[in-house]
Amino acid sequence: MKRALPIALSLLGAAVLAVGSFYAGRQTGTATEAPMAATPGVAASGTAERKVLYWHDPMVPGQRFDKPGKSPFMDMQLVPVYADEASDSGVKISPTVQQNLGIRTTVVSRVDVSSSFDAVGTVQFDERLSVAVQTRVAGYVERLAVRAPMERVRKGQPLATLFAPDWLGAQNELLALQRAGASEDLVAAARERMRALSIPEALIHQSEAAGTAQARFTLSAPVSGVIAELGVREGVAVSPGMTLFRIAGLKKVWAVAEVPEAQAVRLTRGQKVRAVLQADASQAFGGELKEILPQVSASTRTLQARFEVDNAGGRLMPGMLLRLQVTGPSASRLVVPAEAVIRTGTRTVAIVRKDNGAFEPRDIQLGADLGDTVEVVTGLADGDRVVASGQFLIDSEARLRSVLGAMTAVTAVPAGPPSAPAPMPANVHTGDGKVESIDADGITISHGPIASLKWPAMTMGFSKPTGKAFADIKPGDMVRFEFRQGGSMDYELVSVQRLGAAK
Structure with a gap:
């Protein structure tokens, strides 16, 4: 009985250990298999799935x-592209890169x-106020009472004294009729003649008062x-219709300004x-546009x-400069800072930041130039956020992506085992040759004919994608290489694959 008790205890302990191992194995297997059972193409990010x-x-x-x-092209793992990052018309930039590039947005x-706008005008006489004295x-x-041009004169001021002998005959006739007591009709006719x-x-x-002509x-x-014009001097003869003086009024003047077509x-x-x-x-004057x-x-x-x-005060003189502040009606306009607009010559672009954080180039049509801002006619809406600094880098990246997307197929191909080479793009070519020399920027290879380019055998240099690429390749190695x-x-x-070691 004493020997049977330890044996029974040993068998019971072994059974308990077996059962515990079974359940532990199930839990371990379940925890291990859970991520493997996840649907391919779905990755967890925090609490949300991407x-x-x-x-x-x-x-x-x-x-x-x-x-x-x-990757079949480089010695690196393939990188996933998530649905919330992929966009044919947008570019995703991390907050750190945005800060490093100094990207700044505005609404x-x-x-x-x-x-309203400002212009500079030159003061001129108002020609409508000019009067000719003949x-x-x-x-x-x-x-002559006035002897020089540009002299100021007042209304009624004497200008010159003229001697007109042709008027003596008519005046003497009138005086003779009055002395002779002629009828009123004859006297009135003489006055009309004068x-x-x-x-x-x-x-x-x-x-008539003096009794002499x-x-x-x-x-x-x-x-x-x-x-404004002095046409005579003392002692000169004058004739009917001759302009002796031209007086320019100063009550109002013209300010003539050169205005661009756009304004x-x-x-x-x-x-x-x-x-x-x-x-x-400090001296300001009112006025209006006449013509x-x-x-x-x-x-x-x-x-x-x-x-x-x-x-009215006569303070403005011809030739003076006036700064004209032209006022016009106000209107509601959609505006953006002028620095946010990219003008390429063939199109006008603004970089818009979308709700998901991506950046999208958008063609716009501009209206009036308002100085630091510019009016947008089409392409943007009120509340859109546009890039005001660093937009050229984003536009270049967006155009590059669109070009690459147009040059290559958009359908996914099976990756296959890591060792199995994937089909190469049409712009990648393959050749065999011998490595002649290696430097920091490139590798010189003596290769055979390249059928895809119809090249004969030759020795030429190829640039490396990075300075540390293909570090295991040595001069003299026989290699199979791919290039574009x-x-x-x-x-x-x-890519460069060694076929034989250097001798």
Whole structure:
């Protein structure tokens, strides 16, 4: 009995150990098999699952594989491309790279923009206020009261004294009829004859009051202004219709500005303007747009706009410069910073950041140039976020991806075992040869004919994708190599496999 008890205890312990091992094996097998049973193409990321679309070699991004494995092109593992990262029109950039590249974004917004703009105008006389002072009788200038152009004159101020002998006959006839007591009809007819000779009414009254004919009369300024033109000197003879003085009014002046075509189309007659003296910003004047001259300068592509400016104080003189602040109606416009726009000559592009964090180049159409901002007519919407710094790098990357996508097939191919070579893209060529020399940037190979390029046997250099690539290859090795067009030597190695060691 004493010997039977230990034996029974041993058998019981062995049974318990066997049962525990069985359950432990089941739990271990279940934990091991769970990830293996996961659906291919699905990877866990935190608590959410990310779907893998395909695997590829970053060095040959056009070739796609439906399973993970080792790249047939390079000594590296294939990299997965997830559904939330793949986009035909977008580029994914990690936050760290964005910070290193200094990528900065801004929001497209709609703002009220006034069509106001500034221009520089030159003061000129208002030709509509110019008055010509002429004589209607032959005579002589006995004395000039104004002797130089650009003198200021007031309305009624004497300008010159003229002697007109042709007026003496008509005046003496009138005086003779009055002395003879002629009828009123004859006297009235004599007065009418004097008016027909352009004898001033004041001179007729002066002649009747004095009882003698008056041949000298004084010309007075009809308006206030400056003598813009002086056509006579003392002692010269004058004839009917001759312009003796031209007086330019100063109550209003013109400010003529050169306006670019892009801004001229927004001008309308009657627009108000604030004119500030260029030499003294404290002096401001009001005015309005009166005329846009219908002529474009072929050299500057500008139009002349004529603004009427108030000058009641007479402070503005021809030749002065005025800074014209033209006010226009406000309108709601969609604007972006000018630095966010890429102009290539054939298209205008903005880089838009999408909701998933990807960046997408988008063609846009621009409107008015508003200085630091520019109006967007089509292509963007209010609230879109665009890249304002570093957009050229993103646009280049997006265009590169679209080109690679067009050059290569988009269907995934089976990866196969790591040792099995996958079909090569059409732009990759294969050859056999001997390694002649190796340097930091490339490998020189004496190879046989390349059938895909119709090359004869030759010795030539091929660039390496990286400086450390193909470190196990030595000069003298017989190799089978694959290459494609590109790199610093026009053709770049994709893979190099040793066939025989160097001798």
